[in-house]
Amino acid sequence: MNQLRRKVWTGIGVFMLGATQVDLTAALAASKGEGGEGGEGGEGGEGGERGRRGAQSKLDWLTGLGLVEGHLLVAMELLRAGKLDAAKTHLKHPSDEIYASLKPGLRRYKAAGFAAELDKLAKAASSGDKAAAESAYGEVTKKIEAARRKAPVGTKAELQVAAKLLQTAGEEYREAIKDGRVADPHEYQDALGFTRVTARLLERLQPKAAAERSAVESARKTVAELSGLWPSLPGDGATAGDPAQIQAAASRIELSASGLR
Numbered sequence: 001m002n003q004l005r006r007k008v009w010t011g012i013g014v015f016m017l018g019a020t021q022v023d024l025t026a027a028l029a030a031s032k033g034e035g036g037e038g039g040e041g042g043e044g045g046e047g048g049e050r051g052r053r054g055a056q057s058k059l060d061w062l063t064g065l066g067l068v069e070g071h072l073l074v075a076m077e078l079l080r081a082g083k084l085d086a087a088k089t090h091l092k093h094p095s096d097e098i099y100a101s102l103k104p105g106l107r108r109y110k111a112a113g114f115a116a117e118l119d120k121l122a123k124a125a126s127s128g129d130k131a132a133a134e135s136a137y138g139e140v141t142k143k144i145e146a147a148r149r150k151a152p153v154g155t156k157a158e159l160q161v162a163a164k165l166l167q168t169a170g171e172e173y174r175e176a177i178k179d180g181r182v183a184d185p186h187e188y189q190d191a192l193g194f195t196r197v198t199a200r201l202l203e204r205l206q207p208k209a210a211a212e213r214s215a216v217e218s219a220r221k222t223v224a225e226l227s228g229l230w231p232s233l234p235g236d237g238a239t240a241g242d243p244a245q246i247q248a249a250a251s252r253i254e255l256s257a258s259g260l261r
Contacts, residue, residue, distance in 0.1 A: 058151050061105035063164040065144055066201065068094040068102070070165070070193030072121070076137050077233060078189070079125055086234050089186055090193070091122045111150040114143035155212040158205055159219060159257035162198045163250045166223070169194035170246035173229065177240040185236040191246065192230045199223045215256040222249045 056064075075090035099115065106113050117140040124132035153161075169191040176187035202220045207213045226249055229241035 056101070056105060058105075058153060059157055059160055059164065061102065061109075062148060062151060062153065062157075062161045063168075064098055064102050064105070065148055066161060066165045066197050067098050067168065067194065069141070069144055069200075070169075070190065070195075070197040071098075072137060072140060072193075073196055074189045074193030074233075075125065076133070079130060079133055081233060083234050084125070084128060086185070086189065087125055088122070090189065091118075091125055094118055105151070106147065109147070109150040111147035112143060114140055114147070117143050155205060155207045155209075155216065156257050156260040158201065159215060159253055159260070162201050162219060162223075163254035163257065165194050165198045165201070166246055166250035166253065169198070170243050170250060173240075173246055174243040176235075177243065180240055182235045182238045182240050185234045188230070188235045188238075188240075189233065191243075192233070195223065195226055195229075195246065211260055215260060218256055219253045222252055225249070 071090045071094050075087045078084075078087035078090070099118065103113070105111070117136065121133060121136035121140055124136045172187045172194065173191035176182050176184045176191065178184075182188045199220070202216060202223060205216050207216050226246060229245065232238050
């Protein structure tokens with residue numbers, strides 16, 4: 001992603017225009033201008049970020065948390081597999097592209113920020129210290145989950161967040177493919193991370209009403225059926241599947257959510 005490009009993150013309203021990656025530490029230092037634990041910060045953005053951030057719904061904010069989780073999840077899988085360079089690119093993105101957009105919500109929902117934890121994880125991974133990285137990853141995920149609990153929603157909304165995450169995964173997967181093969185492994189990996197986070201979201205749901213239980217179980221099966229789209233990691237040159245499968249899965253979950261109260 002070192003080439004000039006404009007990328008629109010579905011549901012979170014973050015517009016990126018940058019010729020180079022922004023160093024994570026510098027970006028997070030800028031984010032700490034939020035006043036400690038989750039203030040809004042300035043509207044100028046971090047590094048090469050430009051554009052506007054409009055009002056963000058709770059669903060959009062929860063989706064943003066899921067996108068951060070997806071980047072971190074796939075980064076750790078790559079790190080465990082010894083793919084340090086690939087892992088480091090995913091550890092940049094939560095700061096470069098998403099974290100700044102979450103800051104207004106962190107303040108709105110009185111949730112603690114996790115810039116310092118992201119920084120700690122990035123440094124541990126960059127040093128190649130897998131044990132320290134695993135520990136830092138645990139700290140970050142706990143902070144993300146604590147933030148999520150500050151903005152509780154019902155089963156219908158959780159399914160809508162799942163659909164948003166899958167929509168983004170489908171877009172990433174489509175960008176990764178050229179002539180039936182994975183030409184951009186980073187986007188392929190993004191799609192995997194977002195899809196696995198979606199599966200985790202669905203697994204932790206505990207619906208009570210019969211209609212909700214049915215919708216959640218259907219969504220779980222729908223996401224499980226996507227696993228064959230990632231035959232290998234990191235995936236460079238692998239035979240690709242059909243990104244329409246992911247988009248269709250997102251649509252099915254969105255439709256099932258629309259039928260709930």
